[in-house]
Every structure is written in C-alpha cells, then in structure tokens.
Amino acid sequence: MTKNDTVLERFLRYVQIDTQSDPASDTFPSTEKQKDLARVLAAELLELGLEDAHMDAFGYVYATLPGNTTRTNIPVICFCAHMDTSPDVTGANVRPVVHRNYQGGEIVLPDDPAQVIRPEDHPDLFAQIGNDIVTAGGTTLLGADNKAGVAAIMTAVSWLQADPSRKHGTIKILFTPDEEVGRGTEHVNLEKLGADYAYTVDGETLGSLEDETFSADSVLLEVFGVSTHPGFAFGKMENAIKIASDIVNALPKNRLSPETTQDREGFLHPVRLEAQQEHAVLELIVRDFAEEGLKEKEAFLGGLVEDIMARYTGSSYKMKVKAQYRNMGEILAQHPQVVGYALKAMEKAGLTPIRRSIRGGTDGSRLSFMGLPCPNIFAGEHAFHSRQEWVSVQDMEKAAQVLVELAGVWESEV
Numbered sequence: 001m002t003k004n005d006t007v008l009e010r011f012l013r014y015v016q017i018d019t020q021s022d023p024a025s026d027t028f029p030s031t032e033k034q035k036d037l038a039r040v041l042a043a044e045l046l047e048l049g050l051e052d053a054h055m056d057a058f059g060y061v062y063a064t065l066p067g068n069t070t071r072t073n074i075p076v077i078c079f080c081a082h083m084d085t086s087p088d089v090t091g092a093n094v095r096p097v098v099h100r101n102y103q104g105g106e107i108v109l110p111d112d113p114a115q116v117i118r119p120e121d122h123p124d125l126f127a128q129i130g131n132d133i134v135t136a137g138g139t140t141l142l143g144a145d146n147k148a149g150v151a152a153i154m155t156a157v158s159w160l161q162a163d164p165s166r167k168h169g170t171i172k173i174l175f176t177p178d179e180e181v182g183r184g185t186e187h188v189n190l191e192k193l194g195a196d197y198a199y200t201v202d203g204e205t206l207g208s209l210e211d212e213t214f215s216a217d218s219v220l221l222e223v224f225g226v227s228t229h230p231g232f233a234f235g236k237m238e239n240a241i242k243i244a245s246d247i248v249n250a251l252p253k254n255r256l257s258p259e260t261t262q263d264r265e266g267f268l269h270p271v272r273l274e275a276q277q278e279h280a281v282l283e284l285i286v287r288d289f290a291e292e293g294l295k296e297k298e299a300f301l302g303g304l305v306e307d308i309m310a311r312y313t314g315s316s317y318k319m320k321v322k323a324q325y326r327n328m329g330e331i332l333a334q335h336p337q338v339v340g341y342a343l344k345a346m347e348k349a350g351l352t353p354i355r356r357s358i359r360g361g362t363d364g365s366r367l368s369f370m371g372l373p374c375p376n377i378f379a380g381e382h383a384f385h386s387r388q389e390w391v392s393v394q395d396m397e398k399a400a401q402v403l404v405e406l407a408g409v410w411e412s413e414v
Contacts, residue, residue, distance in 0.1 A: 003048060003158055007396045011134065011151035012096050014040075015143040020091040021084035021181045028187055029059040029084070029177035037083045037150075041175055044154060049161055050173070058187040059083075061175035064194075065157055067168060069411050074169030077410055078195035079156070079403055080374070081149035081202060082179030082363060085141060086385040095137040098393070102133045109138030109387070117388045124205055124382055125390075132393040144381035144391035149201035150175060152379055152396050156403035168407035169414075174198070176363055182324060185366040195372060197338050200364040201403070203378035205354060206395045207346055210376040211339045212329035212357040213365045214266070217294050218322045219284040219301065221247070226314040227278035237277075238312045244273060244280035246308050256297065264357065266293050268301055289327055289357065325361045328368035328375070335373045341413060342377060345406035349398060377402060 017037045022030040029035065038055040045053035045063040053063035061083075067074065085091040099107055102125070109115040115138040119125040125133075136142040153173060160166055172195045176184040179202075203210055225240030248270055254260055261267045266288030274281045284301070288294045298321055309317055332339055339355075346353040364374035380395025 003162070005158070007151050007155040007400055008098070008132070008134070008393045010154050011147060011391070011396060014147040014150055015094050015096050018092045018094070019084045019143070021087060021178050023087055023181040028183065030181055030183070031084075034084050034177040035059045038175065038177070041083070041150065041154070045157070045173065048157055050157070053173075056189070059177040060188060061173070062193060063173040065160060065168075065171040065173065067170040067411075068164055069167040069169060071167075071169070071411060074411055074414050075196040076170045076172060076194060077407070078172040078174055078193060078198035078372070079153045080174040080176065080198050080200045080363060080367070081153055081379070082146045082176045082184050083150060084177050084180050085143045085147075086145065086180045088385040089141040089387055091141055091143055094140045094143055096142065097135050097137055099133040099135065102128050102131055104129055107133065107135060107390070109135055111137030111139045112387070113138070115387050117383070117390060122382060122388075122390070127206070128392050131395075133390055134393060135390045136387065138387055141385065141387060142389040142391065144379070144389050145384040146179070146202045146379065146381065148381045148391045148396050149379035149399070152201050152399035153403065155397070155400040156407075159400065159404050160407060166404060166408055168411045171407055179363050184363040185370065188367075190370060190372060197335065198364070198367055198372045198374040199342065199403075199406070200362050200374055200376045201379045201399060202362055202381075203376050204380070204382055206378060206380060206392075206398060207351040208354045208356050208378040209339065209342050209346065210356045210358045210362075211332050212289065213325070213327050213361045214287040214289060214359060215291055215294055215327045216324040216361055217286040217298065218324055219286060219298065220320045220322070221282040221284070221305065222318045223247075223280040223282070224316045225278050225280070225312070238315045239277050240280040240315070241275040241277060243308065243312055243315060244275050244282050247282060247305055248273065250304050250308060256300075264289050266297060268297050285324075287359070291326070325365040326369055328365045328373075329357075331368040331373050332375055337413075338373050339375050341409045342375060342402075342406060344413075345402050345409050348405040348409070349401045351398065351402070
C-alpha cells in the first residue's frame with residue numbers, strides 16, 4: 001500500500017480478503033476472518049497519518065482525521081462503511097475482473113459464462129459507457145457491498161491528507177463488522193467514536209442519497225402439534241409440519257410479499273421453516289416505512305394464524321414479535337442539515353442528487369436511533385448479494401469526491 005493508491009487499487013486489494021459474515025454464529029464478530037480486513041485498514045490508516053487508528057476487540061476500526069481549520073465549534077462528522085460481505089454467496093477466493101472502457105452490451109463473467117450481466121436487467125449500466133466496470137469472475141460475489149464504500153472512504157482520507165488547502169473539521173472513520181447479519185452496531189462505542197453526525201457510504205446509483213429506511217420487525221412462530229404413531233393416528237395426530245405449511249400457504253400470493261411490492265409498499269416474508277411432526281418453527285420478517293404499517297401486518301398475521309390453529313384443537317402455538325430497526329427518516333427529519341449538506345456536497349461534485357428511500361436497512365438505521373443521525377451516500381455498488389455484483393471505478397471515485405466536498409461543506413456552513 002502507498003498513500004497515493006487509487007480507489008481501484010484499494011478496492012481490488014480489499015475484495016480479495018474474505019470477510020463473509022455468518023448469521024448462525026453467536027460470536028462477535030460472527031467470523032474471525034472479518035478481522036483480517038480490519039487489521040489491513042487500521043494499518044493503512046496509520047500509514048495515512050491517522051495516529052489513533054486501531055481495531056478493537058470486536059473487530060471495529062476507529063480512526064480520527066484531525067481538523068485543519070481555525071474555525072471552532074464545527075460538529076464532528078463520521079464516515080462509516082461495513083467490512084463484511086453477504087452470507088448469501090461465497091466471498092472466498094474472489095477474483096476481481098476489470099472491464100475497461102465499457103461500451104455497452106452484455107458482460108459475460110469469465111469463470112462461469114452462464115453468468116451474464118445484461119443492461120436490460122441492470123439499467124444503471126446504460127449510464128456507464130466509457131467507464132471501467134469491476135466484476136468477480138462469476139463463481140463468487142464481488143464484495144462491492146460494502147468494500148466500494150470502504151475504498152471510497154480510504155481514498156477520501158488520502159486526498160484530504162494530501163491537500164491541506166481543503167479545510168475541514170475533525171472527521172471520524174468507522175468500519176464495522178456484521179452489518180449483513182443485522183449486528184453491525186451491536187458493540188460500537190459511540191462515546192469513543194465521538195461524532196455528532198455520520199454518513200454510511202453503502203448506496204447504489206451515482207448521486208443517490210438515502211435518508212429513509214424500512215422499519216423492521218421479526219416474527220418467531222412456534223407450532224406445537226400432536227404426535228403419535230402413524231399407524232394409530234386416526235383422529236389423534238395433528239402434524240406440525242402440515243400446520244406450519246398451512247400458515248405459509250395462507251400468506252397472500254398477490255400482495256404483502258417482497259415479489260409483489262415496490263416503492264413504499266411493505267411486506268410479510270417467511271425466511272426460515274424448520275419442522276418435525278410434533279414441533280415447527282417458522283420465522284418471518286415484517287417491513288414497512290411506518291410503525292403503524294408494521295402493526296397492521298403483524299395483526300393480519302396473528303389473525304391468519306388464529307384462524308388456522310382453530311382447525312387443530314389439540315395443538316397450540318407461540319408467536320413472538322421482535323423489533324429489529326426503525327426508519328431513520330424519523331431521526332433525520334429532526335436534523336435537516338445532515339441531509340442538506342450531503343445534497344450540497346453532491347452538487348459541488350458536479351452531480352444531480354437523487355433522494356431515495358431504502359427498501360431495507362443499514363447501520364445508519366440503528367446509529368440514528370442510538371443518537372448519531374446517519375443517512376446513506378452512494379458507493380456505486382450494484383446487484384448486491386449475487387455473483388453478478390458489479391461496480392464502476394468512476395462511481396467509486398465520485399463517491400470519494402463527494403466525501404471530500406462534504407467535509408468542506410461542514411467546515412464552511414456551520
């Protein structure tokens with residue numbers, strides 16, 4: 001590593017480090033290999049001159065870029081990205097491929113020609129003519145989610161360090177593990193971080209700024225059936241496998257599901273079913289942009305389960321709802337300058353901002369409700385959690401430029 005590495009050089013280095021997280025693990029981080037990247041980043045930040053850069057016992061990376069302005073009372077901002085990659089597709093032995101000067105058309109991934117990235121399936125490719133596109137070989141994910149954001153932050157830090165004429169206040173850097181398994185903020189030390197506001201760099205389309213997320217709950221439903229020897233089961237057996245299947249089959253087919261909703265529509269979604277004759281466990285997730293929408297869907301599910309269970313008089317069930325995260329827009333509305341300054345930074349970087357809502361969540365959702373208002377800035381990553389994941393080098397560079405401009409806006413506007 002050198003201080004003058006490009007965003008591409010950094011990105012290629014980071015994606016070849018396997019940092020896949022594990023939702024079944026009860027350790028933190030969920031996989032020790034996430035610390036392999038954390039150590040690299042801490043060392044690189046030290047080389048860039050951030051003297052307090054370090055990885056803590058939980059695998060978080062903290063660092064401070066001191067302010068270089070004579071102005072006082074400038075809020076401390078934080079740039080944040082997550083280091084782990086999705087459990088959905090392997091992140092081991094990633095072989096990044098750079099497709100230079102993309103001229104349109106299909107991108108066939110060399111290690112598995114059945115994996116073809118088509119513009120009609122990825123419409124953002126139409127805006128990438130002449131740019132350099134990075135993919136994996138086709139047998140793994142790429143890891144642009146969220147190593148594109150990591151590379152953009154590291155590049156922005158190097159640019160700010162190299163140009164002292166760009167005045168800025170104190171900037172904190174935070175890299176988190178386990179975001180993909182919903183635990184990215186579980187052990188973050190906000191007192192040690194010492195930031196007033198934050199920005200995750202984990203978005204998709206060039207120029208996008210996301211200041212709203214789903215609110216999210218999980219539902220754990222247990223069904224307790226009546227088991228007996230199948231040869232003597234007449235009038236006695238109530239098979240928990242069949243009961244749980246009845247519940248899943250009763251979920252709406254044409255609404256309230258991920259595959260039938262878009263924009264601001266929420267959903268109910270079964271994510272796991274483990275069943276034996278006597279006992280079944282069904283897990284679902286509930287998503288909506290509004291709290292009342294969550295409650296309506298949970299009440300609907302509760303009524304559906306009650307109706308089905310009424311057919312099985314010898315059986316019983318337990319249903320437990322657990323809050324996961326809430327719409328960060330509720331918090332950001334109380335701090336309009338956080339979003340406003342990001343929009344201004346994008347304009348200074350020559351972009352037309354695209355303000356969006358996320359049909360999902362980020363570390364920023366939880367950070368916002370922990371007292372650190374935190375919208376999400378684009379990193380250029382596309383086709384998350386798949387072998388067709390791709391990112392544009394020029395989009396990552398532009399994300400780094402936006403962060404540099406954002407540091408300047410906070411210094412000059414407050």
